[in-house]
Amino acid sequence: MPDPGPSPLQSSPPVAAAAYGLGRGAPAGRPGLPSGPPLLHVGRAADAAAVPVPVPVSVSLPGPMSAPVPGPAPAAEPDLAPEPGRELTRILAGPSGLGTTSLHFGRRAELPAASDLPAASDLPALPEPAAPAEGRPIPGLYYHPVPEPDPARVAEVSHRIKRWAVDEVQAYPPDWEDQFDGFSVGRYMVACHPDAPTVDHLMLATRLMVAENVVDDIYCEDHGGTPVGLGGRLLMAHTALDPVHTTSEYQPAWAESLHSDAPRRSYRSAMEYFVRAATPSQADRFRHDMARLHMGYLAEAAWAETDYVPEVSEYLAMRQFNNFRPCPTITDTVGGYELPADLHALPAMQRVIALAGNATTISNDLYSYTKELSARGKHLNLPVVIAEREGLSDKDAYLKAVEVHNDLMHEFEAASAELAAACPDPRVVRFLRGVAVWVDGNHYWHMTNTYRYTLPDFW
Known part of the structure; x- marks a missing residue:
């Protein structure tokens, strides 16, 4: 199998620079697609083999509608979906109508040209390329190699997440400690989010990842999980993410239930951190x-x-x-x-x-x-x-x-x-x-x- 090349954050020059120039050409048989390698991996080494991309299944994408076909159309259910190109234009143009003028800072009547978009230097800096990580991939599996994640960040995230799991939410008993350490969640999340601006940002994803695995292990699989009664357990755990709005008489009982087991404690705490940082x-x-x-x-x-x-x-x-x-x-x-x-x-x-x-x-x-x-x-x-x-x-x-x-x-x-x-x-x-x-x-x-x-x- 041809080498698919490195992960996009390891491309050089930065992938964003080439991405802004998309749409200026398309290979034969693939209208609307840029020429050259797949979008997210442009800028690879000159000797990297090109990877053929199969034609995807039919999907509605933003773009101009095709011309209508003359003559009567066969009877069919009415298509209530908005015209893709018109809908995309509306979204990018921003709000419109009475009282919305002040919401725009220099409204554009048309979509910006590629030359008007920010340069790659306006996006966060990308890490320097590094040697691929060690490991045994599945033979024949299509993937993009990545460098080892930043060891300082891995150590800090690993330290913080263990303290959160042990001290804040009591996510697991002491005899599960080796399994928690073996999960290597700090290394996992740093590898998945190399552009996170701070360790605090990385911790948003790390807490949620641990919480999701606590729910899966305890309710569903490895540590006593069973399909019997799973719906009720999941429903109550989900209320730690999506709060119940009930009467003053019953609200305290629901709030207390969020501390009753490790899955709900983990969901509740991880979501509280996330909501404070997210829109x-x-x-x-x-x-x-x-x-x-x-x-x-x-x-x-x-x-x-x-x-x-x-x-x-x-x-x-x-x-x-x-x-x-x-x-x-x-x-x-x-x-x-x-x-x-x-x-x-x-x-x-x-x-x-x-x-x-x-x-x-x-x-x-x-x-x-x-x-x-x-x-x-x-x-x-x-x-x-x-x-x-x-x-x-x-x-x-x-x-x-x-x-x-x-x-x-x-x-x-x-x-x-x-x-x-x-x-x-x-x-x-x-x-x-x-x-x-x-x-x-x-x-x-x-x-x-x-x-x-x-x-x-x-x-």
């Missing part, structure tokens, strides 16, 4: 993505209770919800800026975020395969589902799951490139870059975490 829109976005995560937990639990092995398509649908999505979606909060709600809600942006979550979650399925096979009961992951539903051997099913991951990664990169070309807003480019770096950092952590993961003997 209301960013906080609500995160709550929405956590509701998606919990819905995915419940689907998997329902299948476990009935011993149902889903079709591969059903499993992939479940994994779009039970996945890493809440982590990359906060990349702007951790980076100290905000992608506005209208831009985050664009269908094309939602597709990019979904594909990032899907690809990283299938990567987790692959790296945790042997760990899950040794766990009690039958643990569903993509290779297991493919083997059972498609009648393949364990090895062939695993190798097919690698292909599924690679297809998702190519779709993610193609969708990111299309969106950046269609929406010339530097905040969009920065957010897309942050999501791509999160994807690469997530793979780095799985590849190097030999405490948790070992690869099957299929090669």
Whole structure:
């Protein structure tokens, strides 16, 4: 397989400089896509091999509408969605109507040209390239290598998160300490957010990551978790993220319940820190993505209770919800800026975020395969589902799951490139870059975490 090149934050010159020039040319057969390598990895070494990007599935992207076809249209449901190009123009132009003139600082009647956008030097400085991290990647897996994360930051985040987990929320008993240390969450989060301006910003993501794993371990999986009654437990835990608004008589009982177990204590505290740093829109976005995560937990639990092995398509649908999505979606909060709600809600942006979550979650399925096979009961992951539903051997099913991951990664990169070309807003480019770096950092952590993961003997 061709070398996909380094993670975007390791590109030189900075990726943002080239990203601002997107849309000036497109390769044959891919209208609207920039020429050259995928958007988020431009500026690689001259000898890096080009990676062909497959044509993505059809998706509505911001851009001009095609000309109407003359003649009567067949009967169909009315399309109530706004015209993509017009909607994007409205978002970038800002608020309009009576009383909104004062909200603009130099309103533009048209979208800015690429030459009018800020230079790459206006974005935060990117770290210098460094030697790739050590680790054993899955053979044939498509990924971008990253350097070792800043050791000083890793040490500080690791120290702070352990103090928070032990002293503030009592997230785990003393006999779980080796497992907490082996998780290497400080190294994980520094690798995923190298552009975080301060350690305090990194801690926002780190607390939430630990809290999510406490909920998963205690309610669902490794440490006494069971599908029986999971819905009620998850609902009460979710109220630590999305507060209950009830009567004065019953509010104290709800508030007290948030301290009753480690998952709720962890969620409550992590979310309090996050809300103080995030905008209301960013906080609500995160709550929405956590509701998606919990819905995915419940689907998997329902299948476990009935011993149902889903079709591969059903499993992939479940994994779009039970996945890493809440982590990359906060990349702007951790980076100290905000992608506005209208831009985050664009269908094309939602597709990019979904594909990032899907690809990283299938990567987790692959790296945790042997760990899950040794766990009690039958643990569903993509290779297991493919083997059972498609009648393949364990090895062939695993190798097919690698292909599924690679297809998702190519779709993610193609969708990111299309969106950046269609929406010339530097905040969009920065957010897309942050999501791509999160994807690469997530793979780095799985590849190097030999405490948790070992690869099957299929090669």
